[in-house]
Amino acid sequence: MNDNVKIKGMGYAAAQRRINNHDFTWLDTSDEWITSRTGINSRYVTETENTSDLALRAALSAIEDAKIDKHEIDTIIVATFTPDMQTPSVASILQAKLGLNDCPVMAFDLNSACTGFVMAFQTVSAFIQTGRTKTALIVGAETLSKVMNWNDRSTCVLFGDGAGAFICTQYASKESMAHFANSRGDLEDVLSAEGLQIQDISNARPLTGGTLKMQGQAVFRFAIDAISDGIRQVIEQSKWSLDEVDYIIPHQANMRIIAHVASKMKIPQEKFIINLERFGNTSAASIPIAMAEAKANGILKEGHRVIMVGFGAGLTWAASTAVL
Ligand SMILES: CC(C)(COP(=O)(O)OP(=O)(O)OC[C@H]1O[C@@H](n2cnc3c(N)ncnc32)[C@H](O)[C@@H]1OP(=O)(O)O)[C@@H](O)C(=O)NCCC(=O)NCCS
The missing domain is CATH 3.40.47.10 (Thiolase/Chalcone synthase)
Structure with a gap:
């Protein structure tokens, strides 16, 4: 055990x-x-x-x-x-x-x-x-x-x-968990939001917060590779086959990204839990919102084998398995 x-x-x-x-x-x-x-x-x-x-x-x-x-x-x-x-x-x-x-x-x-x-x-x-x-x-x-x-x-x-x-x-x-995470810190410019600025204390000015900046197409391409890599890595570690996975819960960014992954990896789209059409991209909240909503709706059930897979600024990406 x-x-x-x-x-x-x-x-x-x-x-x-x-x-x-x-x-x-x-x-x-x-x-x-x-x-x-x-x-x-x-x-x-x-x-x-x-x-x-x-x-x-x-x-x-x-x-x-x-x-x-x-x-x-x-x-x-x-x-x-x-x-x-x-x-x-x-x-x-x-x-x-x-x-x-x-x-x-x-x-x-x-x-x-x-x-x-x-x-x-x-x-x-x-x-x-x-x-x-x-x-x-x-x-x-x-x-x-x-x-x-x-x-x-x-x-x-x-x-x-x-x-x-x-x-x-x-x-x-009896199951063991599989985790995978990776980062490409050199790709910071692809997706970022500025933080507090270093101040010239002799000439202090009001602080301003940073807005989010994104190179949409570069993020799109990265996201497809990141989700695919995350799924592959935890499948290999867990020794599950893709058929044995009940649901994949990807970060909810864009339907076309998920559709590309599904088609590239030959995974039926129904295996992905998706609610981005109503919530948009809620960043770190998107995977637990999608899972909690799916559980409340009776889609995710006790004993289901799932893969959570996230990607985002950093650039970072990660995946984990869980048995509900
Ligand atoms: C942002 C995204 C939807 C843009 O779609 P796209 O097909 O790549 O579109 P492009 O960036 O090539 O832009 C095409 C045109 O649409 C325009 N456009 C962008 N947003 C628009 C909008 N909301 N409405 C209308 N036109 C828009 C662009 O200005 C551009 O116009 P131009 O050709 O006159 O310059 C897409 O790149 C994407 O989803 N990327 C991933 C983003 C993401 O998931 N980020 C979070 C990751 S955690």
């Missing part, structure tokens, strides 16, 4: 305001262009809630789904690149919002952009397998609307705000 990780509960939260493609009246774009190039019909954008608020809603729903006492949580990891503040971390803010201040909790954020949630799952799996963690809350939460240039039609139509969460615990199983 192997020390394995059980995803005991899942939850998700969409931001309050739904923006349909035809609502982008200030842009030179169309529903037809966005739908045909991306598969996205709508996305949710926050009006008042910050990243920790969306994370809280997703976390509460995952705790309820897992049927645990929230005080059992000893580890909180939030994958995000759009935190409420530079510091403290969203994970610490979330601990307070959950009312877990009197519990010993290891809380920290993890930034690997859209790959972040898979990295958080891999991190927490290592903690669980060494006994460091008994019950973990991992969250992918983003308010990407904060880093959007709302006049750039080539980026702002793609992204949305939201959060997805898992409760993970230890369990003994």
Whole structure:
């Protein structure tokens, strides 16, 4: 038997305001262009809630789904690149919002952009397998609307705000887990959002936040290779065949990217869980939102073998297997 990780509960939260493609009246774009190039019909954008608020809603729903006492949580990891503040971390803010201040909790954020949630799952799996963690809350939460240039039609139509969460615990199983992660830090320019600027302290000026910049076609090509590589790597490690995998949950960026991978790898498209048509790309939140929604809809079930595969800025990509 192997020390394995059980995803005991899942939850998700969409931001309050739904923006349909035809609502982008200030842009030179169309529903037809966005739908045909991306598969996205709508996305949710926050009006008042910050990243920790969306994370809280997703976390509460995952705790309820897992049927645990929230005080059992000893580890909180939030994958995000759009935190409420530079510091403290969203994970610490979330601990307070959950009312877990009197519990010993290891809380920290993890930034690997859209790959972040898979990295958080891999991190927490290592903690669980060494006994460091008994019950973990991992969250992918983003308010990407904060880093959007709302006049750039080539980026702002793609992204949305939201959060997805898992409760993970230890369990003994005959299956072993497979994890893979890789990074190409030299490709930083392909997808990036500036951070705080180094200041000339003798001539201090107001700080400005950075907006997201992207070379769309380069990301597109990278994404196809990244998803294919991630799937291949964990299939090889796990010794599963692709036929034995019930579902693949890719980062929800673009329908055409997923269709390319499906056709290139000869995987039926029905094997991919996809909800990007309604949520857009919610970065680190996209995989747990897709999984939690699929579980709530009765698509993902106990015992299913799944592969989660993420890719994003860094450039980074990662994949993990799990048995639900
Ligand atoms: C962004 C993306 C949809 C653009 O589609 P594309 O087919 O590559 O389009 P191009 O970039 O070649 O642009 C074609 C034209 O459409 C225009 N265009 C871009 N966005 C547009 C929009 N929302 N509406 C209308 N036209 C648009 C471009 O300005 C360009 O016009 P031009 O030919 O006059 O210069 C596509 O590259 C993509 O999805 N890439 C991956 C992005 C991604 O997933 N990022 C997140 C990764 S984590």
